[in-house]
Amino acid sequence: MLSFIGLFLSLALLILFTMRGVNIIIAAVLCSTLLALTSGLSLEKALTENYMTGFTGYFASWFLVYLLGAIFGKVMEETKAADSIAEWVKVRVGAKRAVFAVVAACALMTYGGVSIAIVGFSVYPIAVSLFKVANLPHRFIPAAIVFGSISFTMTAPGSPEVQNLIPMQFFGTQPTAGGLIGVITALFIMVSGGYALKYMVTKAVKNGETFTLPGSQKGSESALSEVAAAIETQTNVKLPPFLLAILPLVIVVAVLNVASRFISPTAAALLGLFSGVIAGLVLMNKYSRKYSAIFGKGSENAIVATANICAVVGFGAVAQQSPAFSSIVDALVSMPGMAYAGLGAAVTIIAGITGSASGGLGIALPILAPAYMAQGLDPGAMHRISSLASGGLDSLPHNGYIVTTIRAVCNETHEKAYMPIFVLTVGISIIALTLAILLYTFLG
Numbered sequence: 001m002l003s004f005i006g007l008f009l010s011l012a013l014l015i016l017f018t019m020r021g022v023n024i025i026i027a028a029v030l031c032s033t034l035l036a037l038t039s040g041l042s043l044e045k046a047l048t049e050n051y052m053t054g055f056t057g058y059f060a061s062w063f064l065v066y067l068l069g070a071i072f073g074k075v076m077e078e079t080k081a082a083d084s085i086a087e088w089v090k091v092r093v094g095a096k097r098a099v100f101a102v103v104a105a106c107a108l109m110t111y112g113g114v115s116i117a118i119v120g121f122s123v124y125p126i127a128v129s130l131f132k133v134a135n136l137p138h139r140f141i142p143a144a145i146v147f148g149s150i151s152f153t154m155t156a157p158g159s160p161e162v163q164n165l166i167p168m169q170f171f172g173t174q175p176t177a178g179g180l181i182g183v184i185t186a187l188f189i190m191v192s193g194g195y196a197l198k199y200m201v202t203k204a205v206k207n208g209e210t211f212t213l214p215g216s217q218k219g220s221e222s223a224l225s226e227v228a229a230a231i232e233t234q235t236n237v238k239l240p241p242f243l244l245a246i247l248p249l250v251i252v253v254a255v256l257n258v259a260s261r262f263i264s265p266t267a268a269a270l271l272g273l274f275s276g277v278i279a280g281l282v283l284m285n286k287y288s289r290k291y292s293a294i295f296g297k298g299s300e301n302a303i304v305a306t307a308n309i310c311a312v313v314g315f316g317a318v319a320q321q322s323p324a325f326s327s328i329v330d331a332l333v334s335m336p337g338m339a340y341a342g343l344g345a346a347v348t349i350i351a352g353i354t355g356s357a358s359g360g361l362g363i364a365l366p367i368l369a370p371a372y373m374a375q376g377l378d379p380g381a382m383h384r385i386s387s388l389a390s391g392g393l394d395s396l397p398h399n400g401y402i403v404t405t406i407r408a409v410c411n412e413t414h415e416k417a418y419m420p421i422f423v424l425t426v427g428i429s430i431i432a433l434t435l436a437i438l439l440y441t442f443l444g
Contacts, residue, residue, distance in 0.1 A: 112249020
């Protein structure tokens with residue numbers, strides 16, 4: 001019983017610390033310590049072996065992918081290709097469909113392999129101008145950015161995001177695994193989430209909410225000036241043509257999905273991102289030659305992003321040693337009847353505990369994949385279910401990307417901005433996972 005209390009208490013504290021702005025690495029170590037003490041684990045072994053093995057193991061497996069992804073994102077940012085794509089969507093869709101325009105711009109870039117951190121900062125000024133003209137509440141901008149960047153684009157067949165790549169190495173599948181059912185669930189998330197977001201925004205407007213820029217903790221004047229400067233910069237700078245800007249994204253997705261048929265998933269991802277970097281530098285060289293910013297800052301971003309995820313994965317590795325965790329996994333794996341449901345539930349819960357979709361997959365699949373593969377289940381179905389399941393409870397308030405988008409990018413608070421995100425990335429994602437499980441079970 002104490003182990004169960006410690007597991008859920010340490011998770012609750014991890015969420016609380018993250019929402020309060022405590023560094024995620026420090027928070028993860030503190031919560032791992034509490035978890036070890038309440039689970040009867042050796043504190044020395046838990047921190048120096050279990051935590052660090054989880055931390056360094058994830059780093060070793062995925063750092064190069066994050067590195068090239070971050071550099072590719074900086075290429076798209078520094079050459080203004082990301083701004084060109086966002087501006088193109090803005091002009092074609094218009095302020096009357098501001099919500100859809102923001103979602104579409106984010107989806108277009110993330111499905112093309114652009115780092116989600118770059119997407120958020122690039123699209124935000126465009127989102128502000130659109131929401132201001134349409135007089136829509138600013139607090140929904142984080143939801144539009146998050147929905148467009150980590151929901152259907154993260155788990156859809158063919159996506160270059162790591163949440164779609166990790167299952168490949170455990171099930172021997174391709175990025176497009178899951179077939180028609182995978183496409184149906186992605187469309188379900190996109191359509192139902194779009195309608196849900198539009199409904200929430202419309203309801204808020206009817207209740208009298210209007211567009212107002214939030215004040216920062218350091219003072220509203222600095223927040224206003226920063227946003228105004230960003231919008232002014234994007235308005236005056238010369239942007240590359242849309243077709244030129246989007247071509248590197250197309251190259252990343254195409255190379256990934258073709259190369260994965262001949263080489264390992266990780267190698268295919270690296271080749272795709274490397275091709276995108278080269279294409280971006282060659283095609284848009286005249287728009288920016290800030291190579292030090294592209295490679296230097298891109299490398300720094302990769303280290304920070306990977307380390308933050310590794311910290312949570314390390315916490316998950318300690319949790320994996322606790323008696324409570326083992327009991328939960330055993331109960332899920334032995335669920336009678338619907339084997340796919342057990343896999344989906346297990347990945348969902350583990351991703352929620354770790355606060356990371358990729359981290360949850362990295363911990364769950366080494367344990368679960370052999371057991372379910374031995375049952376003779378369809379590898380493509382398990383790939384897609386695992387990917388979808390990783391995108392449910394991972395989006396709880398302590399998720400690093402959620403915190404970054406709400407606070408750092410949009411200068412909002414969880415109190416105002418998180419509930420729409422919960423509906424879109426937790427509620428609808430779990431419904432989509434349930435739909436996929438039923439379809440694979442009875443039609444797959």
